[in-house]
Amino acid sequence: MSTDHHEDRPQGLTRWLFTTNHKDIGTLYLWFSFTMAVVGGIMSLVIRSELWEPGLQIVEPGFFNQMTTLHGLIMVFGFVMPAFVGLANWQLPMMIGAPDMALPRMNNWSFWLLPPAATLLVLSLFAPGGAPGVGWTLYAPLSTRAGMGMDFVILSIHMLGISSILGSINIIATILNMRAPGMILMKMPMFVWSWLITAFLLLAAIPVLAGAVTMLLTDRHFGTSFFDAAGGGDPVLFQHIFWFFGHPEVYILVLPAFGVFSQIIPTFARKPLFGYTSMVFATATIAFLSFIVWAHHMYTVGMPMGGELFFMYATMLIAVPTGVKVFNWVSTMWQGSMTFETPMLWAIGGVFTFTMGGITGLMLSVTPADFQYHDTYFVVAHFHYTIIGGSVLAIFAAVYYWLPKWTGHMFSEPLGKTHFWLTLIGFNLTFFPQHFLGLAGMPRRIPDYALQFTGFNEVSTVGSFITIVAQLIFFYLVFKCIRGGKKATDQVWEDAEGLEWAVPSPAPYHTFATPPQVK
Amino acid sequence: MSISSLKSLRSVVVPMSAGWSLFLVGGLAHADYALNFQKPVTEIGREVYDLHMLVVWIITVIFVGVFGVMFYSLFKHRKSRGHKAATFHESTTVEVIWTVIPFIILLVMAIPSTATLIKMDNVSGSDMTVKITGYQWKWKYDYMDHDISFISTLSTPQDQIKNKAEKSENYLLEVDNELVLPVGKKIRFLVTAADVIHAWWVPQLALKKDAIPGFINEIWTKIDEPGTYRGQCAELCGKDHGFMPIVVRAVNEKDFTTWVKEQKAIKLAAVAAADKTWSKDELMQKGKKVYAQCAACHGATGKGVPGVFPPMEGSKIVAGPVAEHLNIVMNGKPNTAMAAYAAQLNDIDIAAVVTYERNAFGNDTGDVVQPADVKVLR
Amino acid sequence: MSGAQGSYYLPNPSPYPLVASMGLFLLALGFVFFVNDVAMGPWAMIAGAAVIVLMMFRWFGVVISESQSGAYNQQVDSSFRMGMAWFIFSEVMFFAAFFGALFYVRQFSVEWLAGTELLWPGYEGGWPTAGPAGAEVIAADTPPSAANQFSPMGAWGIPAINTLLLLTSGATLTVAHWGLRKGNRSQLIIWLALTVVLGISFLGFQAFEYAHAYSELGLTLKAGVYGATFFMLTGFHGFHVTMGVIMLTVILVRCIKGHFSADHHFAFEGVAWYWHFVDVVWLGLFVFVYWL
C-alpha cells in the first residue's frame, strides 16, 4: 500500500501545495487568513484616514466605496471564516482522537480554492472602473449597474462558496465519523460542538448566497429581471435572499468563537465548564433561530406589518440562548481558581466586548428604534463589537492557547499581554465613539460628514491606528515562537483537559496512529 | 492579571463608562449634543426616543449586573489569592431562571415596540401628500395636492468639500430647494426612486424609509414646531451617496400658503420662458448651471470617469445628430447609470444642457437647441 | 499506517486539488472576460474547462484504483457517504434560493406592482407575467401574433412526458441496484443502461422545449420574471440532469468493468442518490413552474 512513507513529512514547496495533512492545511489556512487580515486592515486604515476630518482628504468618493466593500468582504470571507477553518483543521482531529480529517484530499482543495478566489476579489480593483462600490451586501440594483469589477466579485464569491461547502462537508464527516471510541456526542469538547453546528449553518446558508449572486449575474448580463420592477421582479427580493444567507453568516462567524471561549475559560478557572448540556442546546437554538430573523436587516424596506413584528420578536428571542451562554461562562469563572495567562485575557476580553455588541444588537432588533439606527454608525459599532469583540478576540485567544502545542515552544507572555491590552484599547477607542456618532445621525458608507461629527471620528481614527500597530507585536511573537523559545510541556497549561493535551508538543505529524480510548 | 494590567484595564473602562453615563444622563435631559438622538419634533419621534431609552436602561442594568458578577469573581476567585476551585458544574434551577427572566425582560421591550410600530404604520387621515423620488444623487418632491414639484440637490460648494474654502455651518446638510411643509398637519409621503435604492431619512422626524425603484413606500409625519430639520440619504446609492442631503423647513400654515403661491408664480414664469426663443449665450449660461447635475458622473470638465462614465469631450453622441443626443438625455439608457431626464428637467433645462454639451469641453458643433425642440419630443 | 484505526486510508499528497483550483480560476476569469466582451474570455474558459476535465479524469482515476486495491474500509466508506449526502443537501439549498425567488415574485412583488397605480398604471399582475413593462402574456403554448407578446409553457405537453421519463428512470435505477445487490450482472447493466437512455431522452425533450420556447413562443430569459424564473430553475435542473447522466454513464462503464461488489459499491449509491435528488427537484419544478 502506498501509505508507508507517511511518517516523514514531505519537504519543500510541494509539501504545502499538495498536502493532505490536516496540520499543514490548518497552517495554510491560518497564514492565508493572516494575510487577508492585513489587506483588509490596510483598507480599514484608508477608510479611517479619509474619515479623520470633514472634507475629502485622500481618496475619491467612488474609491472610498470600493474600500468599504472590499474591506467588508475580505474581513468576513478572507479573514475570519478561514481563520476558524484553520483552527478546526488543526484542532478537530486532535480533539476527537482522529488520525486526520475524514476527506484529506478534499481538505486540500477547500484551502486551495481560497487564494484564487482572493485574487479575483483583489483583481476587481484593476477592472475598468475599479472594484464595485456597492457595499459588502451587494444590493441590487446598484450592483446590477456596477462595472466589470462586480463580475470579479461574483465569481470570487462562487469560489469562496465552493470552498466553504467542501470544508463544512469535511468537518461534518470528520466529527460524525472519526471520533475515538468512547467519545459520544455529548462528551465532545464545546469547540467541536460549535464547529459541527457551524458547519450545518454553512451548508444551508452558502448555497443560498450562491443563488443570490447568480441571479445578480444573469440580471447583469443575460437580461433576466429578478431584481427589476419593470419585469415584475423586486430589488428587495435580493435583500431577502442575501440576508437569508447573511444572518446565519454572522453566527457562522461567532459560534466557533463561542466554542473557543468554552475551551479556554474552564482551563484557566480550573473548574469544569458550567452547564455543558445547556451550552450545546443553546448553540443549536441560536443556529435554528438564525434562519428566521433575516429581515431585521431590512426593517426600512417597507415590509407588511406582520412581517416586521414577526422578525422583531424572533430576533429578540436570540438574546435568550446567547444569554445562557454568557451566564454559563461567568458561572464557570465563579468560585474558580483563576489565573490570567494570555489566552485567558483574550477570552475574558472577548466575552466582555462581545456582550457589548450583543446588547446593542438587541437595541437594533426593536423595529421602530431601528428605523433610526439603521444604516448609521451605530450599526457599524454593533457589528465590529460582535465580530472583533467576539470572533477576532477569540481567534487570538485560540491561537495563543494552542500555539505551544503547534510549535512546541512557549511564546513570550509579556508580549502576548501587551498585544492584548493594546488591541483591546485600540479597538474600543475605534468603535465605542461610533455608537454616539450613529445615534447623533451619521450615516454609514459616507466618505465625508457634517462638522458636528468631527471629534468622535478623530478618536476613532486614532484607535484604528493603535489597533493595527498592535498587530505587529503579534506577528513578531508568532515568528519568534516558531523559531524557538522555552520548550512547551505536553499539557502546556496546568489543568488543561482534552485529548490534544495528551499528545507531545509539538504535536506529531499524524496525531493518533491508534485511537485513544475515551473514558 | 497583574497589577499593571489592571491599571490599563481601568484606563479603558473608566473613560468608556464616563461616556456612557454622560449619555444616559444627557439622554434624560433631552440635551441637544452629539451623544444621543437629535431632539425629536413629532409625537412618534418622542415615542421612539422613549423606547430607545427604555432599552438602553434595560441593557445597561443587565450589563452592569452580569459583568459586576464577573469582575467580582475575577478579583476574589483568583489563584494568586489562594482561592481553591469549586467543582460544581450545573444547576437546573439557575439555568431555568436565567432562561425565563431574560424572556420576561424581552416581553417588556416587545409590548411598547409593537404599539409604536402599529402607530407608525397608520397613514390614514392625512391632510396632504408629497411624493418623494430618489435619484442619483438628488431628491425630487412632488406636492400631489398643489401641483408643485422640484428637485433638491446639495448646495455646499465643491471648494468646501475639496478643503479649498472654509466649511460653512451646515456643511453637507444644505440644499438648493428645501422641502417646505406646514406644521400640525398629517403629511403622507410616497417614497420611491428612479434608479437605485435610496433611503429618505430625517432624524428629528424619526422617519427613515427606503426609496425603491418601481415600488412605493408610504410613511407619514405630523410636525409640532416650525424649524429646519436636516437629514441625509441613508442607503448606499453609489458614488455620491454621502452628498444627497435632505432639508425640511417646517413653517406655520400661513407661511405655507404664501410659499405655495410663490411656487405657482415661478412655475407660470417658467412656462412663459419656454415659449420664447433663446439666444445661444443664454442657453450656454443656463446650460452650464444645469450641467452641474451631470458633472457628478461626466465630470466638471466633461472628462467622465474612464470605464464607468463616458466623457462628454469628444463623445460621438454629442458630436452626432441632435435627435440622438436629446434622446439619451431625455430617455436615458436602461440598465445603466444614465437616467431619463425628461421627468427631472423642464424643456428649458434640457435644451440648455444639450446646447451646452455640444459647445463646451472643446466640442464645437455650433448647434443651438431650443426649448420648443424639446417640447415636441415629449 | 497500521493499528486498529490506522486502517483509515490517508491519501498521499496530491496535485489534483491545486490543479482543480487553477482550472476553476481560469474558467472564472475567462467567464468574467467573456460576459464583458474581452476577447480572450472564451479561450480562457475553454482552457479552464479542459484543465478541470483532465483533472477529474486523473483524480477519479486515482480514487477508483485506490478503491479497487481495497484501501477503503468501512469507515472510509461512511465518510464518503456523509460527504455525498451533505453535498446533496447543499444543492437542495441552492435550488431553494431559486424556488424562494419564484414564490416571492408570485406571492408578493407582482401583487404589489399591480397595486402601484401611480407608477404602473393599468398593470394588473397575475401569473404568468413579464411585469408591468414587459411583454404581454397570451395563452399557454400558442405562438404570439405580435412582437411584444409571449406565451408561457403549458404543463401537459413535453413537461408531463419528461416527468414520466424521470420518474421511470428513478425506478429503473432502483431495479439496477437490486441487480447489483443480488449479484445479477445482466440485470444491473441492462437497467442501468436504460436509466442512462431515459436521462438522455429527458435532455433531448428539454432541448426541444427550449428551442420551441425561443423560436416560437417568444418565451426567453428576457420575458420578465416569468422567463427568468422559468429558465433559471429548469436550466439549473437541466444542468444537474446532464451531470447526473455523465455520472451514470461512468458508473455504467465501471459496472461493465466489474468494479462493484454486492456489498461494496458506494460510487453507485452516491450517483443513485444524486439521481433521485434531481428527480425530486423536477417534481417541484413540474408542480410550481409548469403546472400551478
Ligand code: HEA
Ligand atoms: C458576529 C457577528 C454578529 C453577531 C453575533 C450579531 C448578533 C446580533 N445582532 Fe447583529 N449584525 C452583524 C453581526 C452580528 N450580529 C453585522 C455584520 C451586521 C450589519 C450587516 C450590514 O448591514 O453590513 C449586523 C446588523 C444587525 C441588525 C441590523 C441593523 C440595521 O442594519 O439596521 C440587527 C437588527 O436587529 C442585529 C441584531 C443582532 C442581535 C439581536 C444579535 C444577537 O445575537 C445578540 C445576542 C446577544 C446578547 C443579547 C448579549 C448577551 C446576552 C445576555 C447578557 C442575556 C441577557 C440579555 C437580555 C435579555 C437583554 N444585527
Ligand code: HEA
Ligand atoms: C471580520 C470583520 C471585520 C473586521 C475585523 C473589521 C475591522 C475593522 N474595521 Fe470594519 N467592517 C466590516 C468588517 C470588519 N471590519 C464590515 C462587514 C463592514 C461593512 C462594509 C460595508 O458597509 O459594506 C465594515 C465597515 C467598516 C467601517 C465603515 C465604513 C463605512 O461605512 O463607510 C469602518 C469605519 O471605521 C471600519 C473600520 C474598521 C477598522 C478600523 C478595523 C480594525 O479594527 C482593523 C484592525 C485589524 C484587526 C483587528 C485584525 C487583526 C488580525 C490579524 C493581524 C490577523 C490574525 C490572524 C490570525 C491569528 C490567523 N469597518
Ligand code: CUA
Ligand atoms: Cu441616495 Cu444614498
Ligand SMILES: [Cu+2]
Ligand atoms: Cu442579522
